[in-house]
Each structure stands twice: as C-alpha cells, then as structure tokens.
Amino acid sequence: MRRRWVLIVSLSLLLAVVICGVLAPYLAPHDPNIVDLTHKLEGPSLTYPLGTDQLGRCLFSRLLYGTRVSLSLALVIVVACLIVGIVIGCLSGYAGGWIDNLIMRANDAILAFPSLILAIALIAIWGAGWKQMAIALVIVQAAYYVRFVRGLVISLKQQSYITAARVSGTNAYRMMIRHIIPNMLPPLLVVVTLEIGWVIMDISALSFVGLGVQAPTAEWGAMINEGKSFIRSHPRLMIAPGILIFIMVALLNLISDAVTEKKGLGSPLRRKREAAE
Amino acid sequence: MKISTYLWKRIWMTVPVLLGASFVSFLILRLTPVDPAKAYLAVSNIRPTEEAVSAIRAQLGLNEPFWSQYAGWIWNLCRFDFGASFYSKLPVTSEFYHRLPITAALALSSLLLAILVSIPLGIASALKKNRIIDHACRLLAFLGASIPQFWLAYLLIYFLSVKLDWFPLQGADSWRNYILPSITLALSLISTYSRLLRSELLKSLDEPYVLYAKARGFGMFAILTRHVLRHAIRPVVTAAGMNLGKLFAGSVIVEQIFGMPGMGGFFLESVFHRDYPVIQGYVFIMALVFVFGNLLADLIQALLDPRLTLSNEKGGGR
Numbered sequence: 001m002r003r004r005w006v007l008i009v010s011l012s013l014l015l016a017v018v019i020c021g022v023l024a025p026y027l028a029p030h031d032p033n034i035v036d037l038t039h040k041l042e043g044p045s046l047t048y049p050l051g052t053d054q055l056g057r058c059l060f061s062r063l064l065y066g067t068r069v070s071l072s073l074a075l076v077i078v079v080a081c082l083i084v085g086i087v088i089g090c091l092s093g094y095a096g097g098w099i100d101n102l103i104m105r106a107n108d109a110i111l112a113f114p115s116l117i118l119a120i121a122l123i124a125i126w127g128a129g130w131k132q133m134a135i136a137l138v139i140v141q142a143a144y145y146v147r148f149v150r151g152l153v154i155s156l157k158q159q160s161y162i163t164a165a166r167v168s169g170t171n172a173y174r175m176m177i178r179h180i181i182p183n184m185l186p187p188l189l190v191v192v193t194l195e196i197g198w199v200i201m202d203i204s205a206l207s208f209v210g211l212g213v214q215a216p217t218a219e220w221g222a223m224i225n226e227g228k229s230f231i232r233s234h235p236r237l238m239i240a241p242g243i244l245i246f247i248m249v250a251l252l253n254l255i256s257d258a259v260t261e262k263k264g265l266g267s268p269l270r271r272k273r274e275a276a277e
Numbered sequence: 278m279k280i281s282t283y284l285w286k287r288i289w290m291t292v293p294v295l296l297g298a299s300f301v302s303f304l305i306l307r308l309t310p311v312d313p314a315k316a317y318l319a320v321s322n323i324r325p326t327e328e329a330v331s332a333i334r335a336q337l338g339l340n341e342p343f344w345s346q347y348a349g350w351i352w353n354l355c356r357f358d359f360g361a362s363f364y365s366k367l368p369v370t371s372e373f374y375h376r377l378p379i380t381a382a383l384a385l386s387s388l389l390l391a392i393l394v395s396i397p398l399g400i401a402s403a404l405k406k407n408r409i410i411d412h413a414c415r416l417l418a419f420l421g422a423s424i425p426q427f428w429l430a431y432l433l434i435y436f437l438s439v440k441l442d443w444f445p446l447q448g449a450d451s452w453r454n455y456i457l458p459s460i461t462l463a464l465s466l467i468s469t470y471s472r473l474l475r476s477e478l479l480k481s482l483d484e485p486y487v488l489y490a491k492a493r494g495f496g497m498f499a500i501l502t503r504h505v506l507r508h509a510i511r512p513v514v515t516a517a518g519m520n521l522g523k524l525f526a527g528s529v530i531v532e533q534i535f536g537m538p539g540m541g542g543f544f545l546e547s548v549f550h551r552d553y554p555v556i557q558g559y560v561f562i563m564a565l566v567f568v569f570g571n572l573l574a575d576l577i578q579a580l581l582d583p584r585l586t587l588s589n590e591k592g593g594g595r
Binding site for chain 2: 110115120124197208221228231235238249
C-alpha cells in the first residue's frame with residue numbers, strides 16, 4: 001500500500017515538473033537569455049522570483065527552460081538507445097551463430113570502458129556540443145540495452161508459444177514484430193524509467209565540464225558551471241540548478257523502485273508474467 | 278570443474294575483451310574528422326603547410342596501411358608506449374607517471390571510506406530493522422543515489438571550505454586535500470554497499486546456524502563477527518571490485534573541481550586540447566582498470582564461494 005502511494009505521489013510530482021517544462025514559455029516571467037547588466041546578481045524579488053545571475057538573466061526562467069532541455073534531450077537519447085538496443089539485440093539473440101558472436105564481441109569492447117570516460121573520448125573526436133554528446137551517450141548506453149535485449153530474446157525463444165509459432169511457419173520478421181518485441185517491452189520500460197534519471201545526470205555532468213550543452217543555453221549542468229565562480233558571494237546560482245537535477249533524478253529513482261518491487265501494478269507487466277507462465 | 282580451471286578460464290576471458298578495447302582506443306585517432314596531423318600542428322601553433330602536414334603524417338605513421346598501424350598500436354600498448362603528447366611533446370607514459378599516484382590515492386581512499394562507513398551502517402540497519410537508524414540509512418542511501426556528484430562536490434566546498442574553512446579549496450598537497458573529494462566519490466558507494474549489506478545480513482540472520490549459535494549462548498557480536506559477516510560481506514566485496522572503474526571515471530570531474538593534478542583532470546584538459554595520444558592512452562588504461570576490477574571481483578567471489586564453480590560442473594554455466 002505504501003509503495004502504491006509513493007508511486008502515485010512521485011508520478012504526479014514528475015508530471016507537474018514535465019508540465020512546467022512544457023509550458024515554460026507561458027510560465028516564465030522573463031526570456032531566459034535576455035542579458036540585462038543593470039540588474040545583474042540581484043536577490044529574489046517580485047519581478048525576479050529567484051533573483052538574477054551574473055548577466056542579469058532571470059534565474060527562475062532559466063531553470064524552467066532548463067527543464068525542457070534536460071527532459072527532451074534525455075528522452076531522445078533513451079528512445080534512440082531503445083531502438084538501437086532492440087534492433088541489434090534482436091538480431092544478435094535471434095540469429096545466433098557468428099552474427100551473435102560478432103555483435104557480442106563488439107559490444108564487450110564498448111562495455112570494457114567506464115561509460116562516462118568512453119563518452120568523453122567520443123566527444124573529443126567530434127568536438128563539444130549537444131549533438132555530439134547525444135550521439136556519444138547513445139553509443140555508450142546502447143551497448144547495455146543490446147546485452148539486455150539479447151538476453152530477453154534468448155529466454156523468450158525457449159517459450160513454447162514461440163516454438164508453436166515457428167512450427168506453424170511464422171517468418172523471422174513477423175516473429176519479432178508480433179511475438180518477441182511486444183513481450184519484451186514491459187521489462188524494458190521498467191529499465192528505461194531508471195535509465196532516464198541516469199541520462200539526466202550524465203547530460204548535466206557533461207554540460208558542466210563544458211562538453212555537452214553549450215553556455216548560453218539554459219541547461220542545469222551548464223548553469224552550475226557558470227554559477228560556480230560566484231560560490232562565495234552568490235551560492236544560489238550554483239545551488240538552485242542542482243536542486244532541480246536532484247529532484248528529477250530522485251523522483252525517477254522512486255518511481256523505478258516502486259515499479260520494480262511491486263510488479264503486479266501495471267497491466268502490461270501482468271500480461272508479461274502470464275505469458276511467461 | 279576444479280577451481281583453478283575456473284580461475285584460468287576467467288582470466289583468459291579478459292584477453293578478447295582487452296583486444297576489443299585496444300581496437301576501440303585505436304579507432305579514436307582514426308575517426309577524427311580533422312586530420313590528426315593538422316590537429317598536431319594546430320596544438321603546436323605551426324602553420325599547416327603541405328610539407329609540414331606530410332612530415333607529421335609520416336612521423337605519426339598515418340601513411341601505413343590500417344592493419345599495420347593497428348599491429349603497431351598493439352605492440353606499443355604491450356610496452357605501455359602511447360606515443361608523445363601533442364601538447365607537451367613528452368611521452369604520454371611519463372605524463373601519466375607522476376599523476377597516477379594522485380588518482381590512485383583518491384580512488385583507494387574513497388573506496389576505503391565507503392567500506393568503513395557502510396559496514397557499520399549496514400549492520401546497524403539490519404539489527405535495528407525498521408527503527409530510526411534503519412530509516413536514516415535508507416534516507417542516506419536514497420540521497421547518495423540521487424545527488425549529482427559534481428553538485429555534491431560544490432555543496433561540500435561551499436559549506437565546509439567556504440563557510441567553515443575546515444578544508445583547503447584546491448590542490449593535492451596534504452592528506453586534508455583528499456577528504457572532500459573522497460567524500461564526494463564515496464557517498465554513492467556508501468548508499469549501495471550499506472543497502473547490499475543490510476539485505477544480505479537480514480537473509481543470513483534467518484539461517485538455522487544463527488539460531489543454533491544463539492542457543493549455545495553466543496552474544497550477537499560474536500555471532501556477527503565469527504559467522505554472519507563472513508557470508509554477508511561477499512556481495513560488497515564483489516561490488517567494490519566492480520566499482521573500481523566507476524571510481525576512476527568519477528575522478529575525472531572530481532579532480533577538476535578540486536584542482537587535483539591527477540590523471541582524470543589531465544584527461545579532461547587533453548580533450549579540450551585535442552591531444553589524442555593522451556586521450557587514447559588514458560582511455561585504454563581505464564579499460565584495463567575496469568576489466569581487471571571486474572576480474573578481481575569474480576575471482577574473489579569464486580574463492581569465497583566455491584559453490585559457484587561447483588555449479589558449473591552440473592552444466593549450470595555462467
């Protein structure tokens with residue numbers, strides 16, 4: 001019962017944050033990128049709810065817009081990972097043989113590195129920027145999805161209904177689309193909720209060191225990077241964006257904990273269990 | 278399967294992984310959209326005339342066929358020769374040589390701190406299940422899993438260095454410089470280890486041998502130290518081995534924030550300089566640390582729990 005409440009409360013809080021991000025152009029009192037040096041480093045006031053930064057930009061508006069940047073980037077990266085992971089993982093797990101071997105060796109080579117370090121090295125090849133960061137993160141993270149999906153496909157392949165489908169002449173493509181992928185999605189989606197939190201952290205960490213989203217864009221990690229020089233005089237510039245990253249990641253952690261510990265909650269998950277039995 | 282056979286097999290399994298990792302780190306220089314020779318000249322502030330570019334290309338061995346370049350790279354890796362830095366022109370190995378101790382000290386002190394804190398926390402929260410201490414540990418674990426590391430570093434700097442002036446802000450001159458970075462890196466480990474230990478302890482405390490030991494009149498302390506902890510500590514040891522790579526990876530950002538002249542901060546600088554030999558060398562060394570951390574974890578696991586290797590005999594397989 002308690003888990004259920006945790007899930008409901010954290011889901012609705014997350015929804016509220018998402019709505020704030022989506023409606024940022026209507027909710028934000030100021031343009032996040034308008035520089036106004038006559039109002040720089042002001043404390044909180046009625047016009048500037050959280051005060052202004054070193055260039056006189058409204059901190060509150062920048063935080064709101066930052067929600068959009070982090071959320072949309074994280075979503076794009078996770079969906080790309082999911083697609084790459086499903087396509088390559090299915091190919092590897094279903095085909096078996098030398099194809100499987102080749103893919104898994106390549107995958108092992110990527111997994112042999114700490115993921116953030118390989119991502120930084122890949123960004124070093126192409127130069128800093130949000131697109132390069134997104135591609136690097138997809139390459140590095142998708143390897144985990146490939147391994148996970150391959151494992152799911154191999155265990156699904158042994159189910160009797162797959163054998164039944166194969167015996168009745170279903171071809172490989174149809175088998176994937178109709179039987180294997182739909183049964184694989186529920187456990188994958190649970191992984192994804194946790195994954196989004198990690199991706200948000202990675203995005204902010206990479207942007208913080210200056211390799212991801214670049215300076216004028218209101219991104220939380222980049223904002224902490226800009227605010228760190230004012231740690232003595234105006235710590236709120238550094239503290240406020242961090243609180244938002246923390247809240248997002250904490251909510252996603254709570255949700256994925258609640259979902260993984262009580263698997264009967266969502267109907268798709270129940271379907272998967274019945275299919276497995 | 279005999280345990281020594283298992284160990285050998287496990288050790289041999291790292292060879293193809295390391296070969297793959299060497300190939301990935303080799304590719305880094307070959308995938309660059311800019312000609313590496315031009316990157317070299319740009320870093321050295323030399324005008325990229327045609328002769329200069331072709332001279333550097335010859336010097337870097339870029340005119341040779343792809344596979345002979347790779348063979349040369351493998352041969353150099355075996356001798357720990359990553360070439361010379363584009364920026365400082367010194368051999369990459371000697372650049373790493375005086376930075377490695379700082380990073381290693383940081384990683385090990387974080388690991389030590391994490392273990393020293395999480396063992397008592399795990400024991401306390403298992404023995405006092407669902408009491409205040411258990412809830413406090415749960416909250417700590419939750420915070421550790423959700424706080425971004427680089428932000429935690431600045432919070433510690435703000436509250437403990439700026440406000441209270443307890444710790445130095447930058448550098449790596451004395452042991453006091455290592456305290457805040459170690460706390461930063463250790464917090465997320467503490468949250469994992471203490472929860473892991475708690476759940477293992479709760480499992481072990483239900484075993485019949487614990488009841489028997491109680492019946493024989495042993496105190497809780499003796500039961501814990503003599504019997505239970507030996508079993509419950511196992512997953513923590515495994516996790517510690519596997520986290521070695523994570524610790525080195527975390528040191529990249531933490532070293533930069535705390536201005537420690539270690540390998541991680543140097544790597545980050547090199548990324549901005551496009552100093553590819555340093556990047557390649559660092560990435561490969563990190564793969565070594567990561568792969569050997571995992572290997573170590575598996576070997577310790579096998580030695581502590583012979584059942585794992587025995588189950589292989591029954592066709593279980595790992």
